[in-house]
Amino acid sequence: MLxxxxxxxxxxxxPLVLLIDIIIRILAIIIVPRNRRPTAAMAxxxxxxxxxxxxxxxxxxxGNPRLPRKRRKKQREINDYIRETSRGLDFGTLRPNAPEWxxxxxxxxxxxxxxPLSGDNGxxxxxxxxxxxxxxxxxxxxxxxxxxVEFYILQADASTDGFFRALEEVAARGVTVRVLMDHWANRxxxxxxxxxxxxxxxxxxxxxxxxxxxxKGKYQRPDLRNHRKLLVIDxxxxxxxxxxxxxxxxxxxxxxxxxxxxxxMMARIDGPVVASINAVFLSDWFSETDQIVxxxxxxxxxxxxxxxxxxxxxxxxxxxxxxxxxLFMGLLFAAQHKIIIxxxxxxxxxxxxxxxxxxxxxxxxxxxxxxxxxxxxxxxHAQRSYYEALLRAxxxxxxxxxxxxxxxxxxxxxDEVAVIGSSNMDMRSFGxxxxxxxxxxxxxxxxQLREVEDQYRADSRELTLEEWKQQPLRSTVLDNLARLxxxxx
Numbered sequence: 001m002l003x004x005x006x007x008x009x010x011x012x013x014x015p016l017v018l019l020i021d022i023i024i025r026i027l028a029i030i031i032v033p034r035n036r037r038p039t040a041a042m043a044x045x046x047x048x049x050x051x052x053x054x055x056x057x058x059x060x061x062x063g064n065p066r067l068p069r070k071r072r073k074k075q076r077e078i079n080d081y082i083r084e085t086s087r088g089l090d091f092g093t094l095r096p097n098a099p100e101w102x103x104x105x106x107x108x109x110x111x112x113x114x115x116p117l118s119g120d121n122g123x124x125x126x127x128x129x130x131x132x133x134x135x136x137x138x139x140x141x142x143x144x145x146x147x148x149v150e151f152y153i154l155q156a157d158a159s160t161d162g163f164f165r166a167l168e169e170v171a172a173r174g175v176t177v178r179v180l181m182d183h184w185a186n187r188x189x190x191x192x193x194x195x196x197x198x199x200x201x202x203x204x205x206x207x208x209x210x211x212x213x214x215x216k217g218k219y220q221r222p223d224l225r226n227h228r229k230l231l232v233i234d235x236x237x238x239x240x241x242x243x244x245x246x247x248x249x250x251x252x253x254x255x256x257x258x259x260x261x262x263x264x265m266m267a268r269i270d271g272p273v274v275a276s277i278n279a280v281f282l283s284d285w286f287s288e289t290d291q292i293v294x295x296x297x298x299x300x301x302x303x304x305x306x307x308x309x310x311x312x313x314x315x316x317x318x319x320x321x322x323x324x325x326x327l328f329m330g331l332l333f334a335a336q337h338k339i340i341i342x343x344x345x346x347x348x349x350x351x352x353x354x355x356x357x358x359x360x361x362x363x364x365x366x367x368x369x370x371x372x373x374x375x376x377x378x379x380x381h382a383q384r385s386y387y388e389a390l391l392r393a394x395x396x397x398x399x400x401x402x403x404x405x406x407x408x409x410x411x412x413x414x415d416e417v418a419v420i421g422s423s424n425m426d427m428r429s430f431g432x433x434x435x436x437x438x439x440x441x442x443x444x445x446x447x448q449l450r451e452v453e454d455q456y457r458a459d460s461r462e463l464t465l466e467e468w469k470q471q472p473l474r475s476t477v478l479d480n481l482a483r484l485x486x487x488x489x
Contacts, residue, residue: 021052024048024052024056025048025049025052029045032044032045032048032059033045037349043484043485044059046484047059065221065224065317065431065432066221066317067210067220067221067224067316067317067318068219068220071220071287071318072318072320074286074287074318075283075287075318075319078114078283078286078287079113079114080114081298082114082115082279082283082298083110083114085298085299086114086115086116086298086299089116089299089301090301091116091117091118091119091272091273091275091301092118092119092120092121092271092272092301092303092304093119093120093307094117094119094309095119095307095308095309095441095442098309098441099334101330101334102334102417102441104330105327105330105331105334105439106311106439108326108327108330109311109313109323109327109439110311112313112315112319112321112323112326113312113313113314113315113319113323115276115279115280115311115312115313115314116276116311117309117310117311117439118271118272118273118275118276118301118309118310118311119271119272119307119308119309120271120272120303120304120306120307120308121269121270121271121272121273121304121306121307121308121309121310122269122270122271122304122305122306122308123267123268123269123270123306123308123310123440123445123448124267124268124448125265125266125267125420125445125448125449125451125452126241126265126266126267126268127263127264127265127408127452127455129243129248129261129262129263129264130159130248132239132241132243132264132265132266133159133160133162133163133243133245134162135239135266135268136163136166136231136239136245136266137162137163137165137166138166139231139233139237139239139268140163140166140167140170140231140233141166141169141170142233142234142237143170143175143233143234144175144234145175145176145234145235146175146176146177146178146233146234146235146296147167147170147175147176147177147178147231147232147233147234148178148230148231148232148233148278148281148282148285149167149177149178149179149180149231149245150179150180150181150209150226150228150229150230150231150280150281150284151180151181151182151228151229151230151231151244151245152181152182152185152225152226152227152228152229152244152422153181153182153185153186153189153244153245153246153250154179154181154186154195154244154245154246155186155189155190155191155192155195155244155245155246155247155251156191156194156195156198157190157191157246157247157251158247159246159247159248160245160246160247163245164198167202167204168198168201168202171202171203171204172202176205177202177203177204177205178204178205178206178281178285178293179199179204179205179206179207180206180207180208180209180226180281180284180285180288181206181208181209182208182209182210182225182226182227183208183209183210183211183212183213184210184212184222184223184225185225186208187208189251190251190252191251207285207288207289208288209226209284209288209434210224210225210226210288210434221317221432223432224317224432224433224434225432225433225434226284226316226433226434227422227423227429227433227434227435228280228284228314228422228434228435228436229241229242229243229244229266229422229436230277230280230281230436232274232277232278232281235274235275235278235296235300235302236270236274236302237268237269237270237274238268238269238270238273238274238277238278239266239267239268239269240266240267240269240277240420240421240422240436240438241264241265241266241267241408241409241420241421241422242264242265242266242407242408242409242420242421242422243262243264243265243266243407244264248261248262248263249261249262250262255375258373258403259403260373260375260403260404260405261403261404261405262404262405262407263400263404263405263406263407263408263456264407264408265408265409265410265420265452267420267438269304269310269438270302270304270305271302271303271304271305271306271308271310272301272302272303272304272310273304273310273311273312273438274302275298275299275300275301275302276310276311276312277312277436277438278296278298279298279299279312280312280314280436282296282298283314284434287318306442306444307442308440308441308442308444308445309440309441309442310438310439310440310441311438311439312436312437312438312439313327313421313436313437313438313439314434314435314436315423315430315434315435315436315437316432316433316434316435317431317432317433317434318434322430322431324421324423324429324430324435324437325349325351325352325430327419327437327439328352328355328411328419328425329351329352329355331411331413331417331419332352332355332356332358332359333355333358333359334413334417335359335364335413335414336364336414337364337365337414337415338364338365338366338412338413338414338415339356339359339364339365339366339367339411339412339413340366340367340369340410340411340412340453341366341367341368341369341410341411341425342369342406342408342409342410342411342453342456343368343369343370343409343424343425343426344370344371344405344406344407344408344409344424345376345379345383345424345425345426345428345429346368346370346383346386346424346425346426347379347382347383347386347425347426347427347428347483348386348425348426349427349430352425353386353389353390356390356393356395357389357390357393360393360394360395361393361394365396366393366394366395366396367395367396367397367398367453368390368395368396368397368398369398369400369406369408369453369456369457369460370383370397370398370399370400370406371399371400371404371405371406372399372400372401372402372460372461373402373403373404373405375405377482378482378485379426379428379482380482381475381478381479381481381482381483382479382482382483382485383426384475384479384482385479385480385482385483386483387463387468388465388468391463391464391465391468392465396462397462397463398456398457398460398461398462398463399460399461399462399463400456400459400460401459401460401461404459406456406460408452408456409421409422409423409424409425410449410452412446412449412450412453415443415446415447416441416442416443416446417439417440417441417446418439418440418445418446418449419437419438419439419440420437420438420440420449421435421436421437421438422435422436422437423435423436423437
């Protein structure tokens with residue numbers, strides 16, 4: 001007779017796996033959409049439904065876009081302290097006749113980021129890569145009390161040797177040098193060990209930001225970054241913008257092989273707003289070290305060389321809201337004549353895309369500067385997926401020619417208001433990166449920015465809708481797939 005042997009182990013495992021799969025899908029519907037944008041929620045649900053176990057693992061690893069609760073609480077305490085400390089202080093004379101929308105936007109920034117609007121500031125834009133490194137080194141050499149350095153990437157290489165020599169010189173004469181740099185962006189990168197050795201040798205006080213060190217009890221979502229770039233000297237002079245302290249190739253073999261060089265923009269700033277930039281550094285120092293820097297008042301105001309109105313807007317996963325996104329949205333809806341956007345990584349959410357399309361439909365002249373070449377494949381293709389909608393709306397798209405990566409980040413509105421800083425116009429900068437932007441009101445500053453924009457336009461080519469329609473199918477498929485994955489936040 002025919003005998004049949006039943007593998008009872010296998011029989012039990014099949015329903016168990018199916019049961020777990022059903023439980024995962026039900027829990028996903030309950031947990032994933034809560035307090036999350038519909039597009040992001042849908043992207044996560046699709047990942048979990050189509051690849052359940054991998055999707056769940058990814059969600060557990062990078063599904064929470066917030067910093068740990070303790071860190072967020074610390075940020076709220078810092079904001080409350082900044083508001084209380086700055087209340088009633090004199091931050092210079094503001095320019096007259098500010099439009100109501102500008103005053104409203106300043107209130108929004110104050111409510112979200114805590115820092116005040118200040119007047120009597122001077123600002124000079126520096127668009128040359130080595131020129132800005134040399135300018136920062138020259139300013140450091142003037143330090144008498146302290147130098148605060150905070151950059152996403154900080155590397156002691158041939159291009160930045162003057163910057164580090166300046167730090168060493170002032171440290172040798174007793175100036176306190178404090179340094180913050182992002183952990184993930186620097187660890188195991190070229191020149192990291194040399195950079196650390198030079199900081200230790202000069203006696204600098206330095207820490208990594210957002211460290212992923214679980215064995216030391218320091219852990220958060222591993223792809224959160226502190227993307228800020230700032231330098232403060234004695235609370236009198238500051239620099240901020242898009243540039244890291246590294247060679248224009250970032251010293252990466254793949255960039256050198258492709259001949260890529262980064263194009264950036266920094267601003268040298270003096271006046272009362274320097275105190276706000278310093279407050280961002282001191283806040284980050286406290287967040288990373290639990291140390292309050294003694295001997296430095298949070299808001300010691302110095303007279304500036306100009307009469308620009310400036311406000312600093314910090315943003316990132318430590319804040320309850322996306323401060324930089326709300327700033328950009330407010331400016332887009334306030335514009336009356338012209339909007340020029342420079343963003344190397346442009347992956348807008350639905351609201352930002354609608355705001356830009358609406359601006360075009362209102363008759364506003366809108367230009368967008370991006371790079372023809374991409375250094376990050378997923379972002380590059382996700383960005384390209386928006387070009388057709390932008391071109392059809394009437395946006396003029398300028399593509400900075402190879403082999404350069406246009407890394408500057410700015411927005412100018414009409415002829416009086418602009419924003420510069422570290423923030424891209426993408427979902428990473430809105431939700432996952434700690435960023436710092438500076439709002440500026442003043443025709444003199446916008447005029448400087450217009451000159452830089454003219455330089456970029458001269459080194460770019462315009463993308464037309466007719467050209468875009470000739471894109472091969474494989475590019476369209478890659479762009480659309482990248483667009484879908486960009487929502488996984």
